Amino acid sequence: MTFSIVAVDVKSKEIGFAIASCTWDAGMVGTAKAERGALCSQAQGYFPFHSVLYEKLEEGLNLEQIFEEFKKIDEDIENRQVGMVSFSGEVFAFTGSRNDDYAGHIIGDSYACQGNILTGPEVLEHMSKAFESTNGMLAERLYAALQAGDDVGGDIRGKMSARVLVKKKKGSDLEDTFIDLRVEDHKEPVKEIGRLLEVRRKILKAYLSMQKVIESEGEDKIDALKEMEKFLSDKVDRTVIDYHSFLADTFLKLGMEEKAIKAYQNVLTIGPKMIRVIRKQTSSGEIPNSVFERIVD
Incomplete structure (x- = not known):
């Protein structure tokens, strides 16, 4: 029902995800915490995974071990699809056997792309290539991946919502949010995310210019x-x-x-x-x- 990417930029200390779907508020199935980890649980997303991820990371478990913990609390694990990254750059992805075609995932260096009910494997392949070939902030690379997947078909059911969330210590609020862009009930939600990123980029440049004057x-x-x-x-x-x-x-x-x-x-x-x-x-x-x-x- 969805395609997403979770990723971490260890150098910039940014971590987050991007997601798009034909459902309302697709972004609610994702989570990220600064200098901890990020996860997308989709295809009948299971929210208890979110808290378990952070609890087990705190205990020192790796992502494969954490997935074993997921299996203990979810008897419908084969209906799920999961993509996870840790702040250290570890990556894990899983596509359950009962996901609707096309469903799959690709794991790369510090990122994982996953999707189900897609037009085909090209969605994930283009996402992976776009993420790896794009420079800039993590949010821009996540968006590039999402747009690339959308451009070749994305979700076979259509489009409704998209979200890009990036966390970073001392981002902009008490929860370390660096960027959080959501689009709902839009004909082109992914493209709208791109437009909002452009607006944010302009405002950020103006802000930095002002700070330079002040200082x-x-x-x-x-x-x-x-x-x-x-x-x-x-x-x-x-x-x-x-x-x-x-x-x-x-x-x-x-x-x-x-x-x-x-x-x-x-x-x-x-x-x-x-x-x-x-x-x-x-x-x-x-x-x-x-x-x-x-x-x-």
């Missing part, structure tokens, strides 16, 4: 600000409106009024109602009246 001083600060301005010049859209605001405020504080005015105008192009915020900044004296008049001219 720089003197001429280096001005150079970083101009670099950020160049990056944002063709990105006047809602995803980066806060970064245009930061650009405007910083230019103004540095006495670069012309550039500040242009940046404030970009903010208003994206969100006309931001005039309220700019008026407030003017009332408080943060923006001179003469500059405000030129912004709205």
